[in-house]
Amino acid sequence: MTTVLATPELEATNERQKRRRGFFLALPAYIYLSLFFALPLLIVVVYSFATRTRSGGTALEEWNLESYRKLGEPIVTDILLRSLTLAIITTVICLVLAYPFSYFLATRRELTRNIMLVFVMIPFWSNFLVRNYAWRVLLGNDGPVSQLTEGIGLGETTILFTPTAIVLGLVYGFLPFMILPMYAAIERMDWSLLEASRDLGASGFQTFRKVTFPLSLPGVIAGSILVFIPSLGAYVTPQILGGGKKTMLGSYIVTQFLTARNWPVGAAVSTVLMFVMLMATLIYFRKGGRTL
Amino acid sequence: MGEENEAGDVASSADAAVTITGVTKRFGDVVAVDNVNLEIADGEFFAMLGPSGCGKTTTLRMIAGLEFPTEGSLKIFGDEVGTLPPNKRPVNTVFQNYALFPHMNVLDNVAFGLKMQGASKSEAASAASEMISLVQLGGMEKRKPSQLSGGQQQRVALARALVNKPKVLLLDEPLGALDLKLRQEMQTELKSLQRELGVSFVFVTHDQEEALTMSDRIAVMHEGKLLQVGSAEELYDRPVNRFVADFIGQTNLIDATVADADMIVLANGTKIMAPNPHLAGTKVAMSLRPESISIGASDDIPEEFQATSLQGEVSNVVYLGHSHVYTVEVDWMPLEVRTNATPTSQVYKPGSQVAIWWDRRSDWVVPDEGFSS
Ligand SMILES: Nc1ncnc2c1ncn2[C@@H]1O[C@H](COP(=O)(O)OP(=O)(O)O)[C@@H](O)[C@H]1O
Numbered sequence: 001m002t003t004v005l006a007t008p009e010l011e012a013t014n015e016r017q018k019r020r021r022g023f024f025l026a027l028p029a030y031i032y033l034s035l036f037f038a039l040p041l042l043i044v045v046v047y048s049f050a051t052r053t054r055s056g057g058t059a060l061e062e063w064n065l066e067s068y069r070k071l072g073e074p075i076v077t078d079i080l081l082r083s084l085t086l087a088i089i090t091t092v093i094c095l096v097l098a099y100p101f102s103y104f105l106a107t108r109r110e111l112t113r114n115i116m117l118v119f120v121m122i123p124f125w126s127n128f129l130v131r132n133y134a135w136r137v138l139l140g141n142d143g144p145v146s147q148l149t150e151g152i153g154l155g156e157t158t159i160l161f162t163p164t165a166i167v168l169g170l171v172y173g174f175l176p177f178m179i180l181p182m183y184a185a186i187e188r189m190d191w192s193l194l195e196a197s198r199d200l201g202a203s204g205f206q207t208f209r210k211v212t213f214p215l216s217l218p219g220v221i222a223g224s225i226l227v228f229i230p231s232l233g234a235y236v237t238p239q240i241l242g243g244g245k246k247t248m249l250g251s252y253i254v255t256q257f258l259t260a261r262n263w264p265v266g267a268a269v270s271t272v273l274m275f276v277m278l279m280a281t282l283i284y285f286r287k288g289g290r291t292l
Numbered sequence: 293m294g295e296e297n298e299a300g301d302v303a304s305s306a307d308a309a310v311t312i313t314g315v316t317k318r319f320g321d322v323v324a325v326d327n328v329n330l331e332i333a334d335g336e337f338f339a340m341l342g343p344s345g346c347g348k349t350t351t352l353r354m355i356a357g358l359e360f361p362t363e364g365s366l367k368i369f370g371d372e373v374g375t376l377p378p379n380k381r382p383v384n385t386v387f388q389n390y391a392l393f394p395h396m397n398v399l400d401n402v403a404f405g406l407k408m409q410g411a412s413k414s415e416a417a418s419a420a421s422e423m424i425s426l427v428q429l430g431g432m433e434k435r436k437p438s439q440l441s442g443g444q445q446q447r448v449a450l451a452r453a454l455v456n457k458p459k460v461l462l463l464d465e466p467l468g469a470l471d472l473k474l475r476q477e478m479q480t481e482l483k484s485l486q487r488e489l490g491v492s493f494v495f496v497t498h499d500q501e502e503a504l505t506m507s508d509r510i511a512v513m514h515e516g517k518l519l520q521v522g523s524a525e526e527l528y529d530r531p532v533n534r535f536v537a538d539f540i541g542q543t544n545l546i547d548a549t550v551a552d553a554d555m556i557v558l559a560n561g562t563k564i565m566a567p568n569p570h571l572a573g574t575k576v577a578m579s580l581r582p583e584s585i586s587i588g589a590s591d592d593i594p595e596e597f598q599a600t601s602l603q604g605e606v607s608n609v610v611y612l613g614h615s616h617v618y619t620v621e622v623d624w625m626p627l628e629v630r631t632n633a634t635p636t637s638q639v640y641k642p643g644s645q646v647a648i649w650w651d652r653r654s655d656w657v658v659p660d661e662g663f664s665s
C-alpha cells in the first residue's frame with residue numbers, strides 16, 4: 001500500500017486548479033461585462049479627447065482637451081451647478097423625510113414593518129416614466145393639486161416645469177433608496193445601547209446625538225449616495241417635470257449627442273460625471289458599504 | 293406566609309438604599325413582578341436569585357428606571373422614583389450583554405457618563421483613566437470594545453458604570469457569559485471592589501452558588517413573587533417553602549403530614565420527630581440536607597436519634613475524594629446521603645441494608661405549597 005502525502009508540490013497544484021476553476025466559472029460574466037460595460041465606457045472616455053468635425057461627425061485624431069475646456073464655459077458650469085444643487089437638495093430632503101420614517105419603521109412589530117416596507121416598494125412595480133407622467137398630471141395647471149390650492153383660495157399652483165417640480169419628482173423617485181439602507185442600519189442597532197446611554201445619564205436628545213445617530217450613520221451615508229448619484233445624472237424626471245427648460249446634466253448630455261451633434265463634449269461631461277460618481281461610490285464602500 | 297413576615301418588617305427606613313413596596317409589573321397579561329416588597333440596605337451586596345423568567349431583570353430595570361412599575365412604590369434613598377427617567381436616578385447598570393458603545397473606544401465608553409453630566413473633557417478623561425486602571429485595564433484605553441475579550445468587556449462595563457459614583461450599582465447576570473475560571477476570579481474581584489467602594493450592589497443571578505458565595509443577603513424569586521429574603525445561612529437552614537429549600541443547595545424533600553407540634557408522618561407511616569408550627573393534618577415537606585444525615589448498620593442507631601431515623605438499602609455510592617455520596621432507597625423514595633470520607637470510615641456497598649439518622653435540629657419542615665420544582 002502506498003501512502004499519499006500532501007507534498008508542497010501537490011498542494012500548489014491543487015491551489016492552482018482551484019483558482020483556474022474559479023476563473024472559468026466567472027468567465028461568462030467577465031466577457032459580458034468587458035464587452036457591454038467596460039468597452040462602451042472606454043469608448044466614451046476616448047471620444048471625449050476626440051475632435052468634432054464641421055459636419056457634426058467625430059474625428060478620431062488630433063486628440064485634445066478642447067471638450068474639457070468647454071466644460072469651463074458658463075453655460076456648462078451653470079448646468080453643472082444646477083444639477084449639483086438639485087441633487088444635494090433632493091438628497092437632503094430625502095434624508096430628512098427618511099430618517100424619522102425609518103426609525104418609526106424599525107420600531108414597529110414585525111408584521112407592521114413588512115406591510116410598510118411593501119408600501120415603500122410598491123412604486124417600483126410600475127414604470128418610472130409612467131410615474132413621472134402621473135406627476136405631470138398631478139402638478140399640471142388644472143391638475144388636482146392646482147384645483148385644491150385654488151379651492152382653498154391659495155390660487156393656481158404653477159410649479160410644473162420648475163426646479164421645484166424636478167426636486168419633487170426626484171425625491172419621489174429615489175426616497176426608497178434612502179429609506180431601505182437607513183432602515184436596515186437602524187433596525188440592526190442594539191437597542192440596549194440606547195438604554196445604557198440613558199442609564200449613564202444622557203437625556204433623550206443626547207442619546208440620539210451620541211449613540212443613535214452615529215450608529216445609524218453607515219445607513220445614512222449609503223442612502224445619501226444611493227440618492228445623490230442617480231439624482232445628479234437624472235434625465236427622465238428633469239425632462240418630463242422640468243419640461244427640459246432648465247436642463248440638468250442628463251439632458252445636456254443627450255442634447256450634445258443628439259441635437260448639437262458634439263459627441264466629444266457629451267463624452268467629456270459623461271466622463272466627469274462618472275468620475276464624481278466613482279468618488280462617491282468609493283466613499284460609500286469605505287463608510288457605508290457594510291450596511292447593505 | 294413567610295414572604296409576608298419579611299415584607300411586614302419593611303417599614304421604609306430612611307437610610308435604605310432601595311425600598312420597594314407592593315410593586316407589581318405587568319406586560320399585557322404577563323405578570324412579570326407580583327407584589328414585591330423589598331428593602332436593600334446602603335452598602336450591602338444584595339443578590340436577586342431565581343430561575344430564568346422569574347422577574348429578576350424586570351425588578352432591576354424598574355430600579356434603573358428602564359421600566360416603570362404598574363403598581364406600588366419604589367424609593368431610592370427615601371426619594372420616590374416611580375416614573376423618573378433613568379438619567380435622573382443615582383443608579384447605574386452593568387447590562388447582561390455589557391451594552392458597550394461599539395463606535396467608541398474604551399476611554400470614551402468609560403468617560404461617557406461623566407461627559408453627559410457636564411464634566412469637561414479633561415476631567416472626564418482623567419477620572420475615566422483612573423477607573424480603567426482600577427479594573428486593571430490600563431493601557432487598553434484606545435481599543436474598541438470589539439478588540440477586547442469577554443472578561444475585559446465586562447470590566448469596561450463595570451468601570452463605565454462605577455465612574456459615575458452611583459449610590460446603587462445594578463448588575464444583571466454580569467458573569468453569565470464568562471467561562472468558569474474567569475467567573476470565579478471576577479466573583480472575588482467584584483466582592484472586594486464592592487467592599488472597597490462601600491456602594492450597594494444589586495446583583496441578579498440564576499446561579500445559587502454564585503449568590504451564596506458573594507452576597508450579604510439574597511432575595512429568592514419565583515414566578516414574579518418574592519419568596520424569601522435573608523442571609524445565605526438563613527436561606528440554607530431555614531427555607532420558607534419547598535421551592536427555596538430545593539433551589540438553594542441540594543436537599544432531600546420528603547413528603548409528610550403533620551401529626552402534632554413535634555411529629556410528622558411520612559408516606560410509609562413512619563413517625564419522625566420534627567418540631568413544626570403547622571396544624572395537624574397539614575401536608576408538608578421535610579427538607580433534609582445530604583450532609584446532615586449519618587449512615588450506619590441497621591441496628592446501629594444511637595439511642596438519641598431513634599426518633600429521627602429510617603431504614604433503607606444502598607443502591608449507589610459515589611466516591612468524591614473528600615466524601616462518599618450514597619443513594620439510599622427507603623421504602624418509597626431514594627435519599628441522598630453525604631458522609632465525610634476518612635481512611636477509617638466504613639463504606640457501604642450497593643445492596644447493603646443500612647440505617648440513616650440525623651439530628652432533630654437539622655430537619656426542617658416547609659409547607660407543601662405546590663411549588664414543585
Ligand atoms: N418587555 C416585555 N414584554 C413582555 N413580557 C416581558 C417583557 N420583559 C419581561 N417579560 C416577561 O416577564 C417575565 C419575567 O422576565 P425577566 O424579568 O426578564 O426574568 P428573569 O430576568 O428573571 O429571567 C418573563 O415571563 C418574561 O417573558
Ligand SMILES: [Mg+2]
Pocket residue numbers: 345348349350
Ligand atoms: Mg434576566
